Amino acid sequence: xxxxxxxxxxxxxxxxxxxxxxxxxxxxxxxxxxxxxxxxxxxxxxxxxxxxxxxxxxxxxxxxxxxxxxxxxxxxxxxxxxxxxxxxxxxxxxxxxxxxxxxxxxxxxxxxxxxxxxxxxxxxxxxxxxxxxxxxxxxxxxxxxxxxxxxxxxxxxxxxxxxxxxxxxxxxxxxxxxxxxxxxxxxxxxxxxxxxxxxxxxxxxxxxxxxxxxxxxxxxxxxxxxxxxxxxxxxxxxxxxxxxxxxxxxxxxxxxxxxxxxxxxxxxxxxxxxxxxxxxxxxxxxxxxxxxxxxxxxxxxxxxxxxxxxxxxxxxxxxxxxxxxxxxxxxxxxxxxxxxxxxxxxxxxxxxxxxxxxxxxxxxxxxxxxxxxxxxxxxxx
Amino acid sequence: xxxxxxxxxxxxxxxxxxxxxxxxxxxxxxxxxxxxxxxxxxxxxxxxxxxxxxxxxxxxxxxxxxxxxxxxxxxxxxxxxxxxxxxxxxxxxxxxxxxxxxxxxxxxxxxxxxxxxxxxxxxxxxxxxxxxxxxxxxxxxxxxxxxxxxxxxxxxxxxxxxxxxxxxxxxxxxxxxxxxxxxxxxxxxxxxxxxxxxxxxxxxxxxxxxxxxxxxxxxxxxxxxxxxxxxxxxxxxxxxxxxxxxxxxxxxxxxxxxxxxxxxxxxxxxxxxxxxxxxxxxxxxxxxxxxxxxxxxxxxxxxxxxxxxxxxxxxxxxxxxxxxxxxxxxxxxxxxxxxxxxxxxxxxxxxxxxxxxxxxxxxxxxxxxxxxxxxxxxxxxxxxxxxxxxxxxxx
Numbered sequence: 001x002x003x004x005x006x007x008x009x010x011x012x013x014x015x016x017x018x019x020x021x022x023x024x025x026x027x028x029x030x031x032x033x034x035x036x037x038x039x040x041x042x043x044x045x046x047x048x049x050x051x052x053x054x055x056x057x058x059x060x061x062x063x064x065x066x067x068x069x070x071x072x073x074x075x076x077x078x079x080x081x082x083x084x085x086x087x088x089x090x091x092x093x094x095x096x097x098x099x100x101x102x103x104x105x106x107x108x109x110x111x112x113x114x115x116x117x118x119x120x121x122x123x124x125x126x127x128x129x130x131x132x133x134x135x136x137x138x139x140x141x142x143x144x145x146x147x148x149x150x151x152x153x154x155x156x157x158x159x160x161x162x163x164x165x166x167x168x169x170x171x172x173x174x175x176x177x178x179x180x181x182x183x184x185x186x187x188x189x190x191x192x193x194x195x196x197x198x199x200x201x202x203x204x205x206x207x208x209x210x211x212x213x214x215x216x217x218x219x220x221x222x223x224x225x226x227x228x229x230x231x232x233x234x235x236x237x238x239x240x241x242x243x244x245x246x247x248x249x250x251x252x253x254x255x256x257x258x259x260x261x262x263x264x265x266x267x268x269x270x271x272x273x274x275x276x277x278x279x280x281x282x283x284x285x286x287x288x289x290x291x292x293x294x295x296x297x298x299x300x301x302x303x304x305x306x307x308x309x310x311x312x313x314x315x316x317x318x319x320x321x322x323x324x325x326x327x328x329x330x331x332x333x334x335x336x337x338x339x340x341x342x343x344x345x346x347x348x349x350x351x352x353x354x355x356x357x358x359x360x361x362x363x364x365x366x367x368x369x370x371x372x373x374x375x376x377x378x379x380x381x
Numbered sequence: 382x383x384x385x386x387x388x389x390x391x392x393x394x395x396x397x398x399x400x401x402x403x404x405x406x407x408x409x410x411x412x413x414x415x416x417x418x419x420x421x422x423x424x425x426x427x428x429x430x431x432x433x434x435x436x437x438x439x440x441x442x443x444x445x446x447x448x449x450x451x452x453x454x455x456x457x458x459x460x461x462x463x464x465x466x467x468x469x470x471x472x473x474x475x476x477x478x479x480x481x482x483x484x485x486x487x488x489x490x491x492x493x494x495x496x497x498x499x500x501x502x503x504x505x506x507x508x509x510x511x512x513x514x515x516x517x518x519x520x521x522x523x524x525x526x527x528x529x530x531x532x533x534x535x536x537x538x539x540x541x542x543x544x545x546x547x548x549x550x551x552x553x554x555x556x557x558x559x560x561x562x563x564x565x566x567x568x569x570x571x572x573x574x575x576x577x578x579x580x581x582x583x584x585x586x587x588x589x590x591x592x593x594x595x596x597x598x599x600x601x602x603x604x605x606x607x608x609x610x611x612x613x614x615x616x617x618x619x620x621x622x623x624x625x626x627x628x629x630x631x632x633x634x635x636x637x638x639x640x641x642x643x644x645x646x647x648x649x650x651x652x653x654x655x656x657x658x659x660x661x662x663x664x665x666x667x668x669x670x671x672x673x674x675x676x677x678x679x680x681x682x683x684x685x686x687x688x689x690x691x692x693x694x695x696x697x698x699x700x701x702x703x704x705x706x707x708x709x710x711x712x713x714x715x716x717x718x719x720x721x722x723x724x725x726x727x728x729x730x731x732x733x734x735x736x737x738x739x740x741x742x743x744x745x746x747x748x749x750x751x752x753x754x755x756x757x758x759x760x761x762x763x764x765x766x767x768x769x770x771x772x773x774x775x776x
Contacts, residue, residue, distance in 0.1 A: 084739055085741070086738050086739055086741060089741055110482075111464060111468070112464075113464070114461075114463060114464025114467055114482050115461070115464030115465055115468065116461030116462070116464060117464075190724070220548075221548065224548075236723075236724060251617070362479050365478055365479065366471060366475060366476045366477075366478045366479045367475050367476070369471060369472055369475065369740060369742070370475040370549070372740060373549050373551065374548050374549055376551055376732070376735075377548055377549055377550060377551045378548070379724050380551065380554065380555070380558075380724070380725065380727070
């Protein structure tokens with residue numbers, strides 16, 4: 001008999017909690033020690049680059065980290081995080097900056113810049129396109145920041161497991177919230193971000209008016225009411241690697257997720273997962289430099305390299321995130337390992353953007369704290 | 382003259398005193414400071430804050446205040462402290478972050494005297510009293526606002542203390558929940574621990590030692606290992622569920638959810654804290670002479686009666702010590718709920734950690750911590766008043 005099989009399967013949530021605990025302990029110790037111990041001699045042969053882990057970090061390594069190391073002889077130490085400014089703030093306050101370049105979301109970039117945690121990045125210092133178009137004209141006209149180089153557009157979408165819905169397939173954001181038509185547990189990120197937008201789109205708000213409605217006092221309550229309708233069927237996730245896993249394990253029938261993670265599970269692991277693009281929330285990432293780094297020149301060199309035409313185009317050979325340079329978009333071709341044409345899988349491909357929400361970093365910067373609070377209050381209700 | 386033994390004694394006590402000062406008194410003190418003292422706005426905009434102290438709080442302030450605010454915002458932008466200012470004000474009133482940062486960006490290009498006219502053209506919020514009220518409120522260096530927030534209160538526009546709007550009330554509920562959960566865990570530990578301690582105390586020495594080792598070995602094992610082993614046991618594809626399905630007690634598609642919720646928190650915390658109940662109980666019970674029960678029986682008392690009249694009263698100091706230990710540990714517990722609590726099983730300490738690590742609202746985190754600290758202290762005093770701390774025996 002082999003029915004009872006103990007297996008150690010630490011969930012991502014637990015891993016994150018563990019990581020949080022260690023990080024907290026580490027930062028406290030760091031803060032206590034760094035006041036007394038002078039910084040030792042810095043090793044200038046490497047820089048620390050921080051990214052989001054999982055298949056995205058892997059894509060960055062293959063797309064340009066390896067090439068950067070070969071061409072410059074500078075080693076890259078890869079670290080990972082789950083967004084937010086907490087670690088950078090702690091490094092700045094203790095005067096012990098150990099991160100050099102970070103792959104950062106728009107809202108954090110905005111805040112970090114205002115708080116003086118990030119170096120300014122001048123677009124004129126970034127490399128021009130191969131045909132000579134200056135960088136400023138080559139980058140897409142999306143949200144401009146002072147402290148970051150535009151990198152990629154990714155999107156939060158929802159995806160479902162084909163086998164769970166053999167006949168009728170979900171096609172709209174409203175279907176995600178429809179437990180009668182599509183019964184089963186749903187995965188959602190344990191944060192208000194994107195979920196509020198999804199709820200309003202599902203409730204019939206046109207994608208272009210989502211933030212207008214959210215700015216209204218009644219708007220957030222309306223979004224939370226919509227979320228209420230599926231609350232007891234939701235399994236909350238935190239790290240981007242969790243949703244494909246939960247879908248594959250059958251823990252949920254559909255889940256919100258970052259589109260690149262779903263693509264990789266589908267393309268590389270052959271998981272029968274389908275993305276529903278309706279109501280996708282598009283967001284932008286930047287390459288930023290942590291203020292106070294002792295390797296400012298190397299960091300600038302890396303940022304210029306990582307956001308050059310070829311590097312951004314290369315990313316699309318490993319993951320379906322859209323480059324923010326016109327010259328890179330022209331180079332989007334096939335997936336390196338499977339030969340899948342990448343064009344249709346880009347968040348900003350023509351057939352995917354019909355009802356896309358463009359994340360408003362200003363709105364989130366203004367309301368993140370209050371939304372976190374209201375979301376936490378809603379969760380424990 | 383020179384009292385040598387005394388000097389030696391002081392010198393010997395010095396390392397410990399220093400240790401307590403550095404690791405206990407200093408962090409507690411700085412945390413307490415943070416929860417009350419918040420000089421950020423007053424430091425960045427000293428002139429404006431001082432001028433607003435003269436303002437009656439209604440209508441709009443004078444041109445002089447506008448000019449001061451504009452000058453200090455511009456300086457904050459140059460010194461790159463404007464982001465911190467914006468964050469602090471945004472915590473008071475959502476939306477002020479972008480008012481401050483946008484004004485900062487536009488100030489040099491579009492601003493100019495008279496400021497009471499040009500500032501509102503940069504952002505309409507400068508034409509409303511709300512932003513000035515917020516500046517006046519947050520300008521106070523010593524502020525009770527974090528304590529108010531920690532119990533779901535806040536200031537309204539006129540500075541009166543009001544309850545938070547319903548959708549933002551979290552902490553009072555969480556404090557009550559934390560107290561309730563801690564009491565439940567204490568009770569569970571007592572129910573489980575008392576018979577175990579009794580068994581160990583009554584067993585012949587050899588078996589007793591063996592039983593005691595069985596309690597102590599997990600007690601010495603890493604907390605993380607013990608907590609995660611409950612995940613292995615209780616998860617949906619875990620040992621307990623597999624067993625239930627195999628026995629036919631639960632259908633395969635309806636496995637029980639026993640982890641990442643309140644059940645998980647209760648089970649794992651009771652397990653982790655049980656030794657803190659068993660050990661004081663055991664040490665007290667070991668001191669109760671077995672002959673007393675025999676004497677009671679020979680005088681005609683039934684076993685329950687003898688237990689109730691003779692044994693139980695003598696074991697009460699152990700019960701008190703165990704309950705107090707378990708309860709105080711449970712109320713501040715953080716790692717176990719973070720790992721196995723999911724969303725519904727989170728306690729107040731998890732939110733303190735959230736404000737320290739993620740939202741970076743250290744003032745609120747400190748206030749929540751202090752409220753928790755005072756609550757524990759009060760319970761301790763209550764315990765002392767009712768049961769007497771000198772009767773407590775830890776072994």
